[in-house]
Amino acid sequence: MDTHLIKELANYTHSAEKEKREITKITAELYPELSIEESYLVQEELVRQKLEEGKTIVGPKMGITSEAKMKQMNVDDPIYGYVFDYMVVNEGDSISISDYIHPKVEPEIGFVLSRDLEGPNVTALDVLAATEYVFPAIEIIDSRYENFNFTLPDVIADNTSAAGAVFGTTLKRPDNLELDVVGVTLSINGEIKALGAGAAVLGHPANSVARLANMLAKKGEKVKAGEPILTGGLTAAVMLSPGDFVNVKVGGIGDVSFFVK
Numbered sequence: 001m002d003t004h005l006i007k008e009l010a011n012y013t014h015s016a017e018k019e020k021r022e023i024t025k026i027t028a029e030l031y032p033e034l035s036i037e038e039s040y041l042v043q044e045e046l047v048r049q050k051l052e053e054g055k056t057i058v059g060p061k062m063g064i065t066s067e068a069k070m071k072q073m074n075v076d077d078p079i080y081g082y083v084f085d086y087m088v089v090n091e092g093d094s095i096s097i098s099d100y101i102h103p104k105v106e107p108e109i110g111f112v113l114s115r116d117l118e119g120p121n122v123t124a125l126d127v128l129a130a131t132e133y134v135f136p137a138i139e140i141i142d143s144r145y146e147n148f149n150f151t152l153p154d155v156i157a158d159n160t161s162a163a164g165a166v167f168g169t170t171l172k173r174p175d176n177l178e179l180d181v182v183g184v185t186l187s188i189n190g191e192i193k194a195l196g197a198g199a200a201v202l203g204h205p206a207n208s209v210a211r212l213a214n215m216l217a218k219k220g221e222k223v224k225a226g227e228p229i230l231t232g233g234l235t236a237a238v239m240l241s242p243g244d245f246v247n248v249k250v251g252g253i254g255d256v257s258f259f260v261k
């Protein structure tokens, strides 16, 4: 895959994001043979373009880490992408639906590490020993592809549908939590739309951070201390509509909310 094609594909998803416009997935016509490895090269170029525009990375995100997400999106392997500064929504704030294409929300458990973790052999135990705190989070995903229809390489080249993140401010040390058996609810206007437990994410959300460290090691990068890390949707994602009040509650940790206008 030459650099010209990498740039072309990064421009393709990047311009769709900026113009809030749906596009046909890359593997439909543009480049059907796009592999996972190539799609991460496209993602790297997309990240480079954003950084060049002055945007900054807030933290990494894992995706497709639960069976609920695998089934909903019809893809079957964990992937990673990045949350940027312009995507962050403050807890309790409002978003405008017109700033997105077809946004959905998913409940997630976030981690912040006190020291860097470098793969390839990072375990969940390493992650928990290095965890400064965990927090409740809501991810807003907005695939640039028509009807959220994509293959794994497509979604990787689209920065894993990253569009928004609401980080809860109830920070808890993980020592006294059993993150695999904590319950999680996603409510919209007071009605529970989805629910699950921490174990939905690769058996334990710490496994997701370990997996991230081990995947990043392939390109010589690590999971950095201090960055908020999203471990992936615990449940299927839910479509947003104007007027929605979205709340995610994580047992023993706290809750986080925002409004949709």
Ligand code: OOG
Pocket: 061, 062, 063, 064, 065, 066, 069, 073, 106, 139, 141, 142, 143, 148, 155, 160, 161, 162, 231, 232, 233, 234, 237
């Ligand atoms: C891809 C993003 C997946 C998650 O938490 O599983 C993701 C998508 O579903 O559009 O962020």
Ligand code: MG
Pocket: 061, 062, 063, 106, 108, 139, 141, 230, 232, 233
């Ligand atoms: Mg997610």
